[in-house]
Amino acid sequence: MSSQYGEVYSQWMQDPVSFWESQAAQIDWIKPWERAFAAEEGAYGRWFSGAQCNTSANCLDRHVGSGRAEQLALIYDSPVTGTKQRYTYAQLLEKVSQLAAVMAAHGVGKGDRVLIYMPMIPEAAMAMLASARLGAVHSVVFGGFAAQELATRIEDAKPAMIVSASCGIEPGRIVAYKPLLDEAIELSAHKPSCCLIKQREALNAELVPERDYDLEGLMREAARTGQSAAPVAVEATDPLYVLYTSGTTGQPKGVVRDNGGHMVALKWTMENFYDVKPGEVFWAASDVGWVVGHSYIVYAPLLHGATTVLYEGKPVGTPDAGAFWRVIAENNVVSLFTAPTAFRAIKKEDPNGEYLKKYDIGSLRSLFLAGERADPDTISWAEQLLEVPVLDHWWQTETGWCISGNPLGLGALPVKLGSATVPMPGYDVQVLDDAGHPVEAGVLGNIAVRLPLPPGCLPTLWEAEERFKDAYLSEFPGFYKTSDAGLKDEDGYLFIMSRTDDIINVAGHRLSTGAMEEVLASHDDVAECAVIGVSDKLKGQLPCGFVVLKSGVEREHSEIEKELVGLVRQQIGPVAAFKLVITVERLPKTRSGKILRGTMRSIADGQDYKMPATIDDPSILDEISEALEGYRSTS
Numbered sequence: 001m002s003s004q005y006g007e008v009y010s011q012w013m014q015d016p017v018s019f020w021e022s023q024a025a026q027i028d029w030i031k032p033w034e035r036a037f038a039a040e041e042g043a044y045g046r047w048f049s050g051a052q053c054n055t056s057a058n059c060l061d062r063h064v065g066s067g068r069a070e071q072l073a074l075i076y077d078s079p080v081t082g083t084k085q086r087y088t089y090a091q092l093l094e095k096v097s098q099l100a101a102v103m104a105a106h107g108v109g110k111g112d113r114v115l116i117y118m119p120m121i122p123e124a125a126m127a128m129l130a131s132a133r134l135g136a137v138h139s140v141v142f143g144g145f146a147a148q149e150l151a152t153r154i155e156d157a158k159p160a161m162i163v164s165a166s167c168g169i170e171p172g173r174i175v176a177y178k179p180l181l182d183e184a185i186e187l188s189a190h191k192p193s194c195c196l197i198k199q200r201e202a203l204n205a206e207l208v209p210e211r212d213y214d215l216e217g218l219m220r221e222a223a224r225t226g227q228s229a230a231p232v233a234v235e236a237t238d239p240l241y242v243l244y245t246s247g248t249t250g251q252p253k254g255v256v257r258d259n260g261g262h263m264v265a266l267k268w269t270m271e272n273f274y275d276v277k278p279g280e281v282f283w284a285a286s287d288v289g290w291v292v293g294h295s296y297i298v299y300a301p302l303l304h305g306a307t308t309v310l311y312e313g314k315p316v317g318t319p320d321a322g323a324f325w326r327v328i329a330e331n332n333v334v335s336l337f338t339a340p341t342a343f344r345a346i347k348k349e350d351p352n353g354e355y356l357k358k359y360d361i362g363s364l365r366s367l368f369l370a371g372e373r374a375d376p377d378t379i380s381w382a383e384q385l386l387e388v389p390v391l392d393h394w395w396q397t398e399t400g401w402c403i404s405g406n407p408l409g410l411g412a413l414p415v416k417l418g419s420a421t422v423p424m425p426g427y428d429v430q431v432l433d434d435a436g437h438p439v440e441a442g443v444l445g446n447i448a449v450r451l452p453l454p455p456g457c458l459p460t461l462w463e464a465e466e467r468f469k470d471a472y473l474s475e476f477p478g479f480y481k482t483s484d485a486g487l488k489d490e491d492g493y494l495f496i497m498s499r500t501d502d503i504i505n506v507a508g509h510r511l512s513t514g515a516m517e518e519v520l521a522s523h524d525d526v527a528e529c530a531v532i533g534v535s536d537k538l539k540g541q542l543p544c545g546f547v548v549l550k551s552g553v554e555r556e557h558s559e560i561e562k563e564l565v566g567l568v569r570q571q572i573g574p575v576a577a578f579k580l581v582i583t584v585e586r587l588p589k590t591r592s593g594k595i596l597r598g599t600m601r602s603i604a605d606g607q608d609y610k611m612p613a614t615i616d617d618p619s620i621l622d623e624i625s626e627a628l629e630g631y632r633s634t635s
C-alpha cells in the first residue's frame with residue numbers, strides 16, 4: 001500500500017486548525033469548544049478553548065457505554081511477583097470510580113495535585129485515572145528516584161495527597177518505597193495532608209497515624225458501601241497532569257499536559273501512527289513514571305478502546321531474555337513499543353534469538369522504538385528476528401507524542417536506518433543554525449518546531465511560565481527549541497543525533513548531568529567537578545564524574561569516590577546509574593573559565609577532537625586522557 005502520509009501532512013499544513021477540529025470529533029465533549037485554537041491565549045495559543053471534557057470518562061465510561069464493557073482494558077503481567085491480572089473496561093471503570101470516591105472523601109478536589117510514587121502495578125494507572133476523574137492534577141514520580149528528588153517534586157507540585165506503595169520489586173532486591181516517601185515528606189517544606197499506601201505482599205510498610213491510609217482497605221470499604229465518583233467537567237485547557245523531567249539544573253521542569261488537546265492528539269496516533277484498532281492489544285514496555293508510560297501505557301490505548309499491558313518486569317532477567325516474547329504470545333500483542341536499550345539487553349543475552357523459538361508471536365505486527373536514537377545494528381537485528389517492521393520515532397516528555405516517525409497506520413514509508421523518518425502532522429520541523437536561520441539539507445543544526453505546537457504538547461511549565469519561555473521559546477523566536485541537534489536529508493527525513501544541552505540519555509532515561517554535578521559539588525572534599533555522558537554499548541550513555549579535590553585533602557581518593565557514588569544514588573536515585581568517578585588534578589577549561597565537557601566526552605569515547613582555540617592549558621587534556629587510561633586499566 002502506498003503511504004497516505006504526504007497527503008495527510010499537506011492537509012494539516014494547509015489548515016492546521018480544521019485538521020485538529022475534525023480529529024476532535026473522536027472525543028466526547030461535555031461542552032464544545034468556542035475556538036479550536038485561541039492564538040492569543042497562553043504562551044503560544046491554546047487548543048480547544050472554552051470546551052469542557054473529562055479524560056477519565058473518555059478512557060472508560062465511553063467504552064462501557066458503547067459495547068466494550070466486557071472487553072479487556074488492562075492486563076497486568078508481573079514476572080517479579082508471579083502475578084497476572086486482567087481488568088475489563090467495566091471492572092476498570094468500577095475500580096477507578098471507587099478510588100476517585102476515596103480520594104474525594106480524603107479531600108481531593110478539582111485542581112488539587114495528587115502525587116503518585118508507585119511501582120508498575122494496576123493501582124498506579126487507577127490512581128492516574130481517578131485523579132483525572134476528579135479534575136485533579138496528577139504528578140507521577142518514577143520509582144527509581146530517591147528521596148531528595150521526590151522531595152523536590154513534592155515541594156514544587158504541592159500535592160494534597162500522595163498515592164504510593166510499600167515497595168517496588170527489582171530483580172534480586174526489594175525497594176522499600178515507604179521510608180523514601182517518609183524521608184521526602186520530611187525534607188519537603190510542603191506536607192501532603194494524606195497518603196494512600198498500597199501494601200504489597202513482599203513488604204508491609206508502617207503507616208503514619210492520621211496521615212497514611214491503607215489503600216486496599218479503603219477501596220474495599222468503598223466497594224462495600226457502594227461509593228463511586230462521577231467524572232467532573234474540566235476545561236479542555238485545564239491541566240491533566242504535571243510530569244517532571246530533567247532540566248539543566250537540579251530543579252526539574254514540571255511539564256504540564258492539558259485535557260482536551262492531549263486526548264485529540266493521542267487518539268489520532270493510535271490508528272494513524274501505530275496502526276492499532278480498538279479491541280487490539282497494544283504494549284508499551286516502559287514505566288508509568290515516564291512520558292511513554294503516561295501516553296501509551298495509560299491514556300492513548302484506553303482513549304482508543306484498545307487493551308493495554310502493564311508489565312512489571314525487565315526485558316532480561318525476569319526470568320530470561322524470552323520475557324517479551326512470552327508477554328506478546330500470551331496476550332496477542334499486535335504492537336510493541338519500547339526503548340532500543342531493552343532490545344540491546346535482549347540481544348546481548350540471546351544474540352541468536354533462541355528464546356523466541358519457545359513462543360508463537362504471530363500476533364505481532366510492528367515494533368516501535370523511542371527514548372533514544374535507535375542504532376542501525378539494533379534495528380536490523382530486531383527486524384531479522386521478529387520479521388515485522390521496526391520503526392524508530394522521536395519524541396520528548398514535552399510533546400507527549402511523537403514529533404517524527406514512520407506512520408504505519410497511514411502506510412509505512414521506506415525506512416532509512418538511523419533516521420526517525422518524517423515530521424508528523426502538527427509539527428513543522430526546521431533545522432536552524434545558531435543565529436536561527438534554516439540550514440541546507442544534510443547540514444547539522446538545532447532542531448526547532450514552528451509555533452504553535454500541536455494539541456497534546458506542553459502549554460507551559462508548572463507555575464513557571466517565564467522559565468517555559470526562556471527554556472523553549474526565546475532562543476529562536478517563533479519556534480519551540482527542542483534542544484536536540486540533527487539534520488534533515490534531501491527527502492525530508494530527520495536524523496536526531498544528540499542533545500545541545502547537558503542532558504544525557506541513560507537506558508532511555510533522560511538525566512541531567514548538571515543535577516549530578518550539584519550533588520558532587522556538595523561533598524566537603526570536592527573543589528570542582530564535571531559530569532559527562534560516555535558511550536555505553538548497552539545503555540547508550542553512562543554518566544562519568546571528574547572531580548578535583550580541595551587542596552589539603554589527604555584521604556584515599558578511592559574512598560571519596562565511593563562516597564560520591566553513594567551520594568548520587570542517595571540523592572538522585574539508582575536510575576542515574578552513576579558508578580564512575582575519576583579524581584583529576586585539574587579540569588580543562590576555556591580562558592573564560594568554561595569547562596570543556598564536549599572535549600572531555602570525545603576523549604572518553606576515543607573520538608578525534610579538535611583542540612579548542614580558546615583552551616586555557618592544552619596539557620590538561622593529556623592529564624584527562626591519562627586519568628581515563630588509568631581508570632580503564634584498574635577497573
Ligand code: COA
Nearest residue numbers: 143144168170175286292339341342345371507508574575
Ligand atoms: N524502582 C527502583 N529502582 C529502580 C527502578 C524502579 N522503578 N527502575 C530501575 N531501578 C534501579 C535498578 O534496579 C538499577 O539499580 P542497581 O544500580 O542497583 O542495579 C538502576 O535503577 C538502573 O536501572 P536500569 O536503568 O533499569 O538498569 P538495569 O541494569 O536494571 O536494566 C535495562 C537495564 C536495559 C534492562 C533497562 O534499563 C531497561 O529495560 N530499559 C528500558 C528503558 C525504558 O523502558 N525506558 C523508557 C522510555 S521508552
Ligand code: AMP
Nearest residue numbers: 370371372373393394395396397496510
Ligand atoms: P524524554 O523527554 O525522556 O522522552 O527524552 C527526550 C529526549 O530523548 C529527546 O530530546 C532526544 O534527545 C531523545 N530521544 C527520544 N527519542 C529519540 C529518537 N527516536 N531518536 C533520537 N533521540 C531520541
